[in-house]
Amino acid sequence: MAMNVIYVLWLRQLKRFVRARSRIVASVGQPLLYLLALGYGLGPVFQKAGMGSYLQFIAPGVIAMTVLFTSIFSGIELIWDRQFGFLKETLVAPVPRLWIMVGRTFGGATVAVLQGIVLLAIGLAAGFRVHDTLSLPLALLFMALIALMFTALGTAIASVLSDFQGFQFVMNLLVMPLFFLSGAIFPLSNLPKALTILTSLDPLSYGVDGLRYSLIGAAHFGLTTDLAVLSIGAALLLFLASSLFSRIQL
Amino acid sequence: MHNKADMIKVEHLTKTFGQFVAVSDISFEIKQGEIAAFLGPNGAGKTTTIKMLTTLLRPTSGKVELDGLNPERQPGEVRKRFGIVFQDPSLDDELTAQENMEIHAALYHIPRRDCAVRIEKLLKLFELWDRRKEPAKRFSGGMRRRLEIARALLHSPRVLFLDEPTLGLDPQTRNQLWNQVRKLNEEEGVTVFLTTHYMEEAERVAHRVCIIDHGRIIAEGSPNELKQQTGSQTLEQAFLALTGSSIRQEEASSVEQMRNFARAWRRR
Numbered sequence: 001m002a003m004n005v006i007y008v009l010w011l012r013q014l015k016r017f018v019r020a021r022s023r024i025v026a027s028v029g030q031p032l033l034y035l036l037a038l039g040y041g042l043g044p045v046f047q048k049a050g051m052g053s054y055l056q057f058i059a060p061g062v063i064a065m066t067v068l069f070t071s072i073f074s075g076i077e078l079i080w081d082r083q084f085g086f087l088k089e090t091l092v093a094p095v096p097r098l099w100i101m102v103g104r105t106f107g108g109a110t111v112a113v114l115q116g117i118v119l120l121a122i123g124l125a126a127g128f129r130v131h132d133t134l135s136l137p138l139a140l141l142f143m144a145l146i147a148l149m150f151t152a153l154g155t156a157i158a159s160v161l162s163d164f165q166g167f168q169f170v171m172n173l174l175v176m177p178l179f180f181l182s183g184a185i186f187p188l189s190n191l192p193k194a195l196t197i198l199t200s201l202d203p204l205s206y207g208v209d210g211l212r213y214s215l216i217g218a219a220h221f222g223l224t225t226d227l228a229v230l231s232i233g234a235a236l237l238l239f240l241a242s243s244l245f246s247r248i249q250l
Numbered sequence: 251m252h253n254k255a256d257m258i259k260v261e262h263l264t265k266t267f268g269q270f271v272a273v274s275d276i277s278f279e280i281k282q283g284e285i286a287a288f289l290g291p292n293g294a295g296k297t298t299t300i301k302m303l304t305t306l307l308r309p310t311s312g313k314v315e316l317d318g319l320n321p322e323r324q325p326g327e328v329r330k331r332f333g334i335v336f337q338d339p340s341l342d343d344e345l346t347a348q349e350n351m352e353i354h355a356a357l358y359h360i361p362r363r364d365c366a367v368r369i370e371k372l373l374k375l376f377e378l379w380d381r382r383k384e385p386a387k388r389f390s391g392g393m394r395r396r397l398e399i400a401r402a403l404l405h406s407p408r409v410l411f412l413d414e415p416t417l418g419l420d421p422q423t424r425n426q427l428w429n430q431v432r433k434l435n436e437e438e439g440v441t442v443f444l445t446t447h448y449m450e451e452a453e454r455v456a457h458r459v460c461i462i463d464h465g466r467i468i469a470e471g472s473p474n475e476l477k478q479q480t481g482s483q484t485l486e487q488a489f490l491a492l493t494g495s496s497i498r499q500e501e502a503s504s505v506e507q508m509r510n511f512a513r514a515w516r517r518r
Contacts, residue, residue: 001359008353008357012349015344015345016344085340089353090357092305093357094325094326094359163505
């Protein structure tokens with residue numbers, strides 16, 4: 001019974017994703033700009049510094065960014081959804097809140113991974129090359145961990161926000177720093193001390209690093225650290241999200 | 251009617267939010283099979299009462315029973331027994347009418363074989379069967395409302411809550427909607443608890459009316475009794491005689507702001 005309810009709610013979000021094609025195109029726009037404008041624009045400088053191809057370097061970062069944004073938004077959507085959307089329908093149903101949260105979060109995370117795959121495909125078309133196709137499943141695993149972690153974070157935040165006024169705050173003080181301090185657009189080695197500390201505190205750094213390891217075979221923290229930090233982070237945030245979600249009052 | 255059991259029983263129910271008293275020591279019963287209307291100005295406590303009856307809010311004090319069960323202590327059992335149509339929309343717009351119904355069936359654990367028959371019956375009754383494969387976003391306001399009511403009835407609830415279901419609908423649609431609700435009440439014996447701002451609707455549909463103001467029930471009885479009590483021709487006059495004609499100041503809460511935004515957005 002639990003599985004059926006979770007499955008139905010998960011499937012619902014996939015159907016929404018597939019049907020709202022305009023939304024897919026819109027959400028690909030920004031990462032695409034990073035990938036192409038930065039990838040090709042900073043390419044020559046990066047090359048001259050002896051760091052190789054910037055497109056190769058930034059593509060995993062941009063995939064991580066897409067997954068981050070899509071996940072956080074699907075969590076934050078909750079604010080809208082509980083007043084004007086389908087969420088109320090689920091909250092009065094005779095099923096535990098936990099199932100609803102799990103179905104919703106996994107649905108949102110799956111959609112974020114699909115967005116990440118769309119970006120990967122675009123990257124490949126734009127000249128990005130994967131070092132080893134056999135490590136693609138590992139890349140998917142990292143996308144899934146990033147997606148779960150940040151969908152849960154978005155859900156946790158949305159469970160305590162009552163309106164959209166806090167939303168801008170969340171974007172500026174949380175999502176943008178998470179992205180810029182993650183090493184998505186610059187290498188993490190030889191940074192000033194303060195930046196080294198900040199980047200190693202950003203959980204997304206480990207997601208970007210894991211993706212870079214699986215896609216281009218280069219890592220800063222290493223595979224084990226990446227997997228450990230992301231798994232623990234995702235588990236903690238899922239726990240936090242479920243406890244805050246179960247306390248939502250309409 | 252007095253040989254029928256109480257479907258909803260409320261005793262000395264109070265809900266406060268900090269200093270603000272939303273519902274103040276109200277008591278009432280609704281019998282099985284009755285259509286009861288809660289009428290009151292904005293902010294009178296109608297929606298808060300519904301939320302306490304439907305497990306969404308905990309009462310500050312007092313006793314609530316729905317079909318003999320306590321919503322606070324047996325939320326799961328209580329939830330199986332009621333269907334609700336909220337003031338604000340709650341459909342998934344990207345999904346079709348049929349899919350919205352099917353998700354509801356899964357959430358309420360309705361067996362597959364019963365479910366198809368019941369969905370067909372309800373979609374036909376609410377005149378949505380021909381358009382069951384269209385996404386809800388293409389439906390008019392009235393069709394959405396009908397779909398929400400059909401969905402709320404899918405698990406054969408014993409009580410149906412309708413919180414201002416006709417807000418923003420044209421007179422024809424409102425008329426049709428109430429006819430369908432009345433038909434269901436007669437055919438399936440479902441108890442209906444509704445709130446509305448349109449007095450003539452309550453007068454036509456409801457067996458019993460409670461007028462609530464400032465969190466208190468100030469009058470109750472059949473529409474005719476209320477008219478007699480106040481010596482009025484219509485329920486609207488009775489309502490104004492009881493609640494006064496001053497306009498209520500409602501603070502623009504964050505929900506209200508979002509609602510305005512949603513309205514503006516939909517109008518585009």
